[in-house]
Amino acid sequence: MRMDDAATATREDPFARLTEPDLRRRTSVKWRRFAPDVLPLWVAEMDVDLAEPVVDALQRAIRDGDTGYPCGPGYAEAYASFAAERWGWEPAIDPIRLVPDVMIGISEVFKTLTSPGDTVIVDPPVYPPFYSYLRHLGRRIRPVPLGPDLRLDLAALEAAFARSRADGAGTAMLLCNPHNPTGTVHSAAELATLASLAARHDVLMVVDEIHAPLTLPGAEFTPFLSVPGGESGIVVTSAAKGWNLSGLKAGLAIPGRAAADALARMPEEVGHGASHLGVIAHSAALHDGGRWLDDVRHALLAHRGLLVDLLREQLPSLGWRPGEGTYLAWLDFRALDLGDDPAAVLVERARVALTPGPPFGPEGDGFARLNLATSPAIMGEAVRRIAAAVAG
Structure with a gap:
């Protein structure tokens, strides 16, 4: 055994x-x-x-009447500490931005850094809200399906990147890491190759890592921002899936080192949609759960x-x-x-x-x-x- x-x-x-x-x-x-x-x-x-740490934190907040607006870097600090302990990688705290939840955070990143008519590549079968949110934003969706082994088809992705660049459209990719619905956990080598291809073809990488804490024993999760070339990407994540907190809204947009200035253009009021109780719950989960x-x-x-x-x-x-x-x-x-x-x-x-x-x-x-x-x-x-x- x-x-x-x-x-x-x-x-x-x-x-x-x-x-x-x-x-x-x-x-x-x-x-x-x-x-x-x-x-x-x-x-x-x-x-x-x-x-229990989440229950305790929420009960304490309710007892104290602490039900106002979120403030401070505590959520970002809890995430950075969790990432360092679990994955041996720690993002810089200051550039991390609070967002209402992962999908709205992704939407706001695309609003800030892309334009209507730009191409966004997805790798189906993939989380259905990717399609609906991108269509609502007026972005063109270019699907590049996973391979028969349900892993990234890197050759097909490179061809799609090149085609979009030749079309003259701005291009981004929206990636699930780990992948929903297949449960595929992308390897460090796959992500490094993808990051290199994206850099070569000037493709913005936006990565949903909400399922990362639920990588199963025996498998190894690699944060996209930790691989060579990943510093130009932006990750959006939260503790919602890992700790069953979807009803307590709060997420984080985390830029790679080279993307910090770009993410800083996202309007400050985007973070106003996050729940203070959500921030408290997600921080407690990451820190003590x-x-x-x-x-x-x-x-x-x-x-x-x-x-x-x-x-x-x-x-x-x-x-x-x-x-x-x-x-x-x-x-x-x-x-x-x-x-x-x-x-x-x-x-x-x-x-x-x-x-x-x-x-x-x-x-x-x-x-x-x-x-x-x-x-x-x-x-x-x-x-x-x-x-x-x-x-x-």
Whole structure:
């Protein structure tokens, strides 16, 4: 047994503490979008208690009436300390900018540093809001799909960079690191090559690293800004996914050394949309929530293995290449003849809600995304229902 497997086997699963009735008392979209007989394994919320340091920090703020506007560098300092401890890389504090959340932060970066009509390259299948936000900004989207191995197709990206440059349009790339929905954790070599290509073709790199804390044991996350050439990029991130804090809005835009002056042009009022309670919660998570995070990561590693076993036993024709990060499983239903949107079929036939694949790009036709961040009991029941629906 590997060390990581041994550690996982001896940890209590934090997802097993909450029963389905416990979870159905929640009023967020995951548990309220669908009818009560539907098991929701779709949107990126985790079925887990909050980390105690986060609860303590929020309760203290409420007791003290500390519910005003955010102030100071504490969130940036907490992120820098976490990055140094986890990944051996520490960004400069002063250039980091507070943003309302990751997607609005990304949108504001593009508003500041690109123009309507500029080209933004994405690598589908990829997080659907990338498309909707970029279209709203009037940017042209150029998709460069991942390779068959669900990793970056660097040759295709280089060709796309060159084509955009020849067209005379300003060009940027919006990258997920780790990738949503596949769970791919880009290697240091891949990111360094990508950074070099971007520099050669004058491509602005904007990188969403919100899932970085959820890189699973045994895999290694590399911050984009830490690789050679990465200093010209901008990362937007938060503790939202790692600690289940999406309802407590607060994010950070982090420039590489060579991009600090460019990011400084982003209007100061962008940061006014962040919640003070969000800043408090995210700072506490990054500063004091490491043990909780490790328990979650090891549980998710076990859940990944459980899903492998469940699918092998009950849905052997369903395809899945397990990722190294996130709590997302990108499932290939094409052999099961459920059409382009199997999630729509399964919510009716199996009473299981998955995230539809087509909004991730044409590469998502026939796919659906499953959220592993639930109890083993719920995941087992969901797979049983899907298998029965397909067999029936």
